[in-house]
Amino acid sequence: VRAVYGFDLAMLLALVGGLPIYLGVVNSLVRGKITADLAVTLAAFAALWIGQYAVAAEVIFIMLIGGALENFAIGRTRSGIASLLALCPHEARVLRHGHEHVVPVDEIHPDDLVILRPGDRVPVDGRVIRGSSSIDQSAITGESLPADKAAGDEVFAGTLNLNGALEVAVERLSADTTLERIIHLVEHAEATKAPVQRLADRYATWFVPAVLVIAALVYWWTGAVVRSVAVLVIACPCALVLATPTAIAAGIGRLACRGVLVSGGNVLEQIGRLRSVVFDKTGTLTLARLRVSRTIPAPGQDEAEVLRLAASVERHSEHLVGQLIVEEANRREIPLAEATGFLAHPGLGAEATVDGQRVRVGNPRFITEGVALPPEFGARIDEAARHGCTVVLVARGGQVAGAIAVEDTVRPEAHAAIHDLRHLGIDRIAMLTGDNEAAARSVARAVGLDDVRSGLLPADKVEAIRKLQGAAGSVAMVGDGINDAPSLVAADVGVAMADIGTDVAIASAGLILVGGDLRKLPEALALGRRALRIIRQNIIGFALVFNVVTVAGAAVGWIAPVAAAIVHQASSLTVVLNSMRLLIDAGRWRSRWEHVQATCRRRWRQATAGAAVVAAATYVLTGVHAVRVGEVAVVQRFGKLAGAPETPGLQYRLPYPFGRHRIVRIGEQWRVEVGFRTVAGASADVPAYEWNVQHRAGRTQAEPGEADLLTGDENLVDVRMIAHYRIVDPLQALFTVGESMTDGTSKWDALVRGVAEAGLRAEMSRRSSEAILASQRAELEAAIRERIAAALDEYRTGLRIEDVCLGDVHPPVEVVPAYREVAGAQEEKEAQINEAEAYQFEAQALARGQSDEKVLAAQAFREERTRRAQGSAGRLLAIAKAAGADPALTRLRLYLQTIEQLLAGRRKIILDRALDGGHRRLFLEGEGVRSFAPGLMPEPTPPVTPTGENPRP
Secondary structure (H helix, E strand, O other), rough: OOEEEEEEEEHHHHHOOHHHHHHHHHHHHHOOOHHHHHHHHHHHHHHHOOHHHHHHHHHHHHHHHHHHHHHHHOOOOOOOOHHHHHOOOEEEEEEEOOEEEEEEEEHOOOOOOEEEOOOEEOOEEEEEEOOEEEEEEOOOHHHHOOOEOOOOOOEEOEEEEEEOEEEEEEEEHHOOOHHHHHHHHHHHHHHHHOOOHHHHHEEEHHHHHHHHHHHHHHHHHHHHHHHHHHHHHOOOOOHHHHHHHHHHHHHHHHHHOOOEEOOHHHHHHHHHOOOOOEHHHHHHEEEEEEEEEEEEEEOOOOOHHHHHHHHHHHHOOOOOHHHHHHHHHOOOOOOOOOOOEEEEEOOOEEEEEEOOEEEEEEOOHHHHOOOOOOHHHHHHHHHHHHOOOOOEEEEOOOOEEEEEEEEEEOOOOHHHHHHHHHHOOOOOEEEEEOHHHHHHHHHHHHHOOEEOOOOOHHHHHHHHHHHHHHHHOEEEEEEHHHHHHHHHOOOOOOEOOOOOOOOOOOHHHEEOOOOEEEEEEEHHHHHHHHHHHHHHHHHHHHHHHHHHHHHHHHHHOOHHHHHHHHHHHHHHHHHHHHHHHHHHHHHHHHHHHHHHHHHOOHHHHHHHHHHHHHHHHHHHHEEEEEEEOOOOEEEOOEEEEEOEEEOOOOEEEEOOOOOEEEOOOOOOOOEEEEEEEOOOOOOOOOOOOOHHHHHHHEEEOOOOOEEEEOOOOOOOEEEHHHEEEEEEOOOHHHHHHOOOOOOOEEEEHHHHHHHHHHHHHHHHHHOOOOHHHHHHHHHHHHHHHHHHHHHHHHHHOEEEEEEEEEEEEEHHHHHHHHHHHHHHHHHHHHHHHHHHHHHHHHHHHHHHHHHHHHHHHHHHHHHHHHHHHHHHHHHHHHHHHHHHOOOHHHHHHHHHHHHHHOOOOOOOOEEEEOOOOOEEHHHHHOOEEEEEOOOOOOOOOOOOOOOOOOOOO
């Protein structure tokens, strides 16, 4: 089909298909930019102008293929912000005026108290004022373990309350929380991060004007428009345009086959230029899977018992670390005991009754209240904490039984991946983490990292990456969590772990490692560098140099426009084929070729010569020896000392018999026993806690001439002493003392034992048996240690005594019954003394109580008498005051009282002269008051008695 409705089909395809290209060129020219599309547009319109429609359509078709490949390579979506927002709760429970209310998060006030129950997400940033719990804040800080929170600790919005109830005072509302700042960081970094400019566009800045100048010169020199069009067509930068997207598409396809997803072509260009790589810790260098790293028993305990006690309590707990301890006990097939009275302390630990004793399991703050840790045990706990472990203490009946250390699991391939990155020439490799410094340093040592920055929030990680960009150039950030999303976007290349990474991390990353294998990262970097090399080959060799030669041929008329289109196709095809080399696994073909070469060269004479060479090389290599950490090697060459001892590492000496070396373990501590010695192969379990049980059980055996010693008061005692020593000067230890005797025993042990025995006898002869057995044990050990140290220094042995312990000092077994009788009498004496003192204390307390009782009774009697006298005096004063106010009335009252007392039981009448001259008579027994005129006062009616007789007046 050549025409549609009279229009040439090739012309329509060139116009319609090239419309996006033409519009893009106009837009670039308006902004003052020259791109490779400008040369394509000029070539297409020049071909249309001279009637070469097929040539114009072919040019546009090649450009559209390149654009399609580029769009396929750089397309990706952004849906991670929705996952961040999903962490924000929509409602919160607040305490207002003593009542709980459920309100939207936007309506929380700064003076509210937020109530958090188990399973609630924290709605705002705040500080705990009441309660304790464990908070999963890995989404914000990247910490692998839940953080224990108590009063005064800070909590972040979006974190998860695992157990326990909290009351949180609001410090930052929803718009200002750490989670919201993470979201803003992602959005801002995404908006301000410019894509890598295409190589073709950078070269087009000078390439396109040069092509136009050449076409104009050809037209001016020859006057042939066809030649100028041929120059434009053959110089059309289709190969230049295809140079980048084809290599990138091939590289992306190759990486996809290897399980590495690249979100854009600019990412593949960037990873080829990387000089710095930054790793997150949790979920990136580690598997984010906790494990029990070690069990630390307290003195006198064993690991299985500590794990049994902890698992028996924690199997009733829902805490993550508790469940991990139970799984470890089940894995070791340790039978658990029945636990009763379980009680959880959120944020601290748990306790229960196991085997009749109260067992507590939890963090040091919970366990060490009122409990003292043995110094050696505390040092081992501190060492575990320094190695990044979370320590869980176990206490039984008020005493610490042991500890369980929990740590994250380092990825097994992390060390190899970092080694490969250094082999690729990566200048800076660092780790940025929100976890604590001890955990970060522990992981860094395991994977071989030196640059570690811990305790960082997401904003701190972004700032650290920007500083690295300013100091070291392009930076790649490898992470997996939501807290890594801003760092992934801020870095030049973000690398996400797709097996455990969140949607936000994957959407924010440019490189995604499917399966989470870190060894794919150096492969991706190596392929990125190879892709950059191929892109430069395409641009310089097949686009620029090839175009210069063919443009010269078109200028002199050797290449017509149609031939120019064919040559142009050949150039583009060469670029595509060169880019497809990225899809070939060169390592596999190289190994096959080497195998073929080895097979062809396998002959008998060569095999013999090879065997001889191998034998000679093997003999020479026998001088290669490894000195481990904590060791040194003393080398002799032809029997003479070769120099200073060799330090840890891979070393070489002359092969035997010309040279030899001896390893001295200076990092280890050695021990010797004096007196009773441990029997080889005897069980270490002691069935009872008595001093002579080990002798009866056969665990120790007395050494004749060593065990029985005389004290200063000429008593016999049996002694078992343990001396610990260390090698400080290997040369003196080897050449002054020697290594071993003819019977195979160590000369160092024999020397230290002899010196220790001499010091022991000297000190024992200066002290009484009572002081040795009881009061002066510590002073005796210190004195023996000083004697041994002085002797070893005087003899220049190269040995140093570390500690001396009198593990067993007691009377001989034959005199034990007598000692028991003395001890019984002593106990009876002390019991009688205690009873007498108890009676004395009781009698004294009783007498003191009776005395206090009498004193209090006397004080009460005095107080009563005083108050009664004060009352009588007050009454007398009141009467006197009333008498003074009306003496007549007082005399009348006193008169009537006297009459009443004298005439008690008789009827009494009071006569009073009235004012009107009459008389008034007052009946005191029921008739009231009556008045009569003078001389008319009636006689009073005599009362009637029950017998009918009037009483006598």
